[in-house]
Amino acid sequence: MTAPEPSPSVAALRARFGDAVVRHRVSCGDTIVWVRGERSHEILAWLRDDPGQAFDYLTDVTAVEYRDAELPLEMVYQLRALARRADLRVKIELDKAAPLEVDSVCDLWSGANWLEREVFDMFGVAFRGHPDLRRILMWDTYAEGYPLRKDFPLRGHFSRSEQTRQALAANPESHYSLEELSLAETYHEIPEDMRERLQRGEHGEVA
Amino acid sequence: MGLTPPDADRSLAEVSGVSPNWMTARLSDLVNWSRTRSLWPMPFGTACCAIEFMATAASRYDLSRFGMERQAFSPRQADVLICAGRLPFKLAPVIRRIWDQMPQPKWSISMGACASSGGIFDNYAMVQGIDTIIPVDVYVPGCPPRPEGLLYAILLLQKKIMGESLTDQQLRIEQTLGPDGLFRTPALIDEISEPFGNSVHQTRSA
Amino acid sequence: MLTPYTPLLFMLAIVVITAVMMFGLSHGLGLLIGTRRKTAIKLSPYESGMPVLGDARERFSVKFYLVAVLFILFDIETVFMVPWGVAFQQFVAQRLFLLVEMLVFVLILAVGYVYVWKRGALQWD
Numbered sequence: 019m020t021a022p023e024p025s026p027s028v029a030a031l032r033a034r035f036g037d038a039v040v041r042h043r044v045s046c047g048d049t050i051v052w053v054r055g056e057r058s059h060e061i062l063a064w065l066r067d068d069p070g071q072a073f074d075y076l077t078d079v080t081a082v083e084y085r086d087a088e089l090p091l092e093m094v095y096q097l098r099a100l101a102r103r104a105d106l107r108v109k110i111e112l113d114k115a116a117p118l119e120v121d122s123v124c125d126l127w128s129g130a131n132w133l134e135r136e137v138f139d140m141f142g143v144a145f146r147g148h149p150d151l152r153r154i155l156m157w158d159t160y161a162e163g164y165p166l167r168k169d170f171p172l173r174g175h176f177s178r179s180e181q182t183r184q185a186l187a188a189n190p191e192s193h194y195s196l197e198e199l200s201l202a203e204t205y206h207e208i209p210e211d212m213r214e215r216l217q218r219g220e221h222g223e224v225a
Numbered sequence: 226m227g228l229t230p231p232d233a234d235r236s237l238a239e240v241s242g243v244s245p246n247w248m249t250a251r252l253s254d255l256v257n258w259s260r261t262r263s264l265w266p267m268p269f270g271t272a273c274c275a276i277e278f279m280a281t282a283a284s285r286y287d288l289s290r291f292g293m294e295r296q297a298f299s300p301r302q303a304d305v306l307i308c309a310g311r312l313p314f315k316l317a318p319v320i321r322r323i324w325d326q327m328p329q330p331k332w333s334i335s336m337g338a339c340a341s342s343g344g345i346f347d348n349y350a351m352v353q354g355i356d357t358i359i360p361v362d363v364y365v366p367g368c369p370p371r372p373e374g375l376l377y378a379i380l381l382l383q384k385k386i387m388g389e390s391l392t393d394q395q396l397r398i399e400q401t402l403g404p405d406g407l408f409r410t411p412a413l414i415d416e417i418s419e420p421f422g423n424s425v426h427q428t429r430s431a
Numbered sequence: 432m433l434t435p436y437t438p439l440l441f442m443l444a445i446v447v448i449t450a451v452m453m454f455g456l457s458h459g460l461g462l463l464i465g466t467r468r469k470t471a472i473k474l475s476p477y478e479s480g481m482p483v484l485g486d487a488r489e490r491f492s493v494k495f496y497l498v499a500v501l502f503i504l505f506d507i508e509t510v511f512m513v514p515w516g517v518a519f520q521q522f523v524a525q526r527l528f529l530l531v532e533m534l535v536f537v538l539i540l541a542v543g544y545v546y547v548w549k550r551g552a553l554q555w556d
Contacts, residue, residue, distance in 0.1 A: 156350070157315050165349050172427055174349035178418035179411030181349075182357050185314035186321055187406050191481050299477055319480030325472040399470050 025049035027071055027106050035061055040111075050107040055093075058110050059121035065097060065106070066126050073097035073106060076127035079134055081141045083114075083168050093120055093143065112143070122148040140166040157188040253391040260304070260330065261383040263292040267303035267327070269320060272310030274337035274369040281372035291379055300327040305382065306359070309369075311339030312352040321402070324359040329397045332362045332386070334378055337369050343418070344368060347427065353418035358408050360400050497552050508540050 022044045028051055031039045038061060040052040053061050065073045077096040084092075093110040112118050122145035123130045134145045135154040142164035145151055153160055161184070162175045174181055205213070266288075268278055282288040282296065297303035300323045312320060324333070335355050338344035341364045343353035352358060362385060365378040389396055402408055409417075420427070476483050512533065519529050547553060 155315075162349065170349070172348050173420075177411070177415055178353060178357075179407065179414040181314060182317065182352065182414055183406050183411075185317040185352070186358070186402065186408075188315070188318060189482055190315065190318065191484055194484070301477060322472060322482070323477075323480045325470060326475070326477055328473065329466075329468050397466070397468065399468055399473070401470060401472075 022047065025104060025106055027051070027065070027073075027104070030068075030070060031061065031065075034064060048105060048107055050109060052109045052111060055110045055112065055120060058093075058108075059123065059126075062095065062097075062108065062123050063126055065108070071099065072101055073099045073104075075100050076123070076129050076133070077105075079123070079130055079137055081137050081143055081166075083141065083166070085168065087114075087168070090114060091118065091141065091143075093137070095123070118143040119146060120144075121146050122151075124148055140164060142167065152193065157185070157190065158193060159184070159188055253389070254387075256391055257387045257389055261292070261386045264304045264332075264379070264382070264386075265295055265297045265302060266293050266305045266307045266334075267297050267300055267323070268307050268309060269323065270307075270309040271312060271316065272339065274309035274340070277369040277372060278307060278309045278336065278375065281375045286372040286376060288376075288379075291376070291383075293379070300324070303327055304331060306331065306333040307336055308333065308340040308355050308359075309336040311337075311344060311346055312355055312358075313350050314352055315350075317352055317358055320355065321358050321408075325399075325401065329399070332382055333359055334363045334365060334375075334382060335361045336365045336375060336378070337367060339368075341366065347420050347424040356409075357414045357417065360408075494555060501547060501552065505540070505544070508537070511536070 024042055024044050028039070028042045028049060031051060031053075035053070035057065038054045038057040040054060042049065042051045044050070065071045075098040077098050078094070079096075080094045082092045082094060090111040091114050093112060095108040095110075097106045097108060098104070099106075110120060112120070118141070120143060122134055124134065124145075125147070131148070131150065132154060134148055135151065137143050138145060138148075138151055139153040139155050152158060156165065162181075163170055165174070176184070268275065268282075270276075270278055280286065282293070288294075293305075300306070304327075306320075306324055306327060308320065324331075333355075335341045339346060339351070340355050341361075343351050345368070347353065355361060356364075363378045363382045365374050367374050370378075400408070405411075407414065476487070478484070515529070515533055519526065519533075522529060
């Protein structure tokens, strides 16, 4: 049996970005490409916008920390080209010794908003340029750290009574203001910049 | 309705000694009987046990023949809080507030392993048993418990309520959170949340 | 005393007694001798277990008031036409006069109607 063929996107990426594409691999029929973090936003933008690639659907953004401590932490972007029915997995290696930071892709795919919030919540990876980077699965004031890291104990750092106390004291709605929740009624009363932000958020530009 | 069964071979007039047109009963019996036969549940269903609760409420096992005809989704109109499913820490203030908003008399059933003890989820995100947060009257083991299990729990709760005294004020006090923001003492919460069974082996990190 | 309304009076008495008895037995006894165990959280509004955000009292649009007031006005006009109809039947000799009189009445109110229409008070949006 011959070695499985990588997706043609790999060759196209290498031709366009050269060194920024570190390596690639085919695993169980999926093509995985490792790219450098410094040019990640540029590469992902090109993958979305180039007519030959057209990866217009971001399936998932997640991260992996391996059991072996010397391996770096990997950011994983799972992309799909709906018209071509092609998948691609793009990975970025992050050195665990340095602060974990990646450029946000919310401006490319709106779905990345909550996906990146989840990665931030569970792994502590900060996303530069994210409009609303806060915890999503744990509560806003969660102080124990980042649960899916390997150095995070299964039951958390605090004792069960402390966790219960903090959970009971948390306010699930603390982030929201009344204006944002009952917007239809108060739309004409909210400040101009908030109205602009809301309009922009919906259509990408002020209508 | 006394504690001794009526004599079968004597007529009611002879037994009661008074006119056969009257019958007496204790008020607490009457009140408890009506309470048990019309327990309106608030189904606080979070996960898989909620599906089993729905199955119990459906026609084959039928909760309505136990008086639970109307499931109250507002705590104001509910008698029993049935916590069916695992409870994340993020949902803890919600169930506490809903419990506080239920008027007396109120009871609670902890349905399933996760609500009773945290179940298989002995981790950073799950409450290890809702009895760390609210008082529980009946626990139902199972993952999920069969509908017969939940029905048995309801019957047990009915038995418990039938034995309640109307004059005992201790039963109906509101058990609120303490000044430290906890329902139980920290030592007790830690003790009942300790890992047991297979969880004892799941202590690794990295 | 046996007017045609006496049975209705009995009916009314039965209805009132039934209503009072229903309330009294279900709620009244509780209100009188029931215990009150109020806590702050128990009295707060139910918002699916979340702390309450904001006030439920929102302002209504003024359009509702406009529609209600206009309805009252034109409804009263209609009500005036009812006894006029009875009089119209009775006074056969002055029928033409009565008709013209009612038409003038309706015309005056029609002027108001046109004003309301042009002013946009009937526009819902």
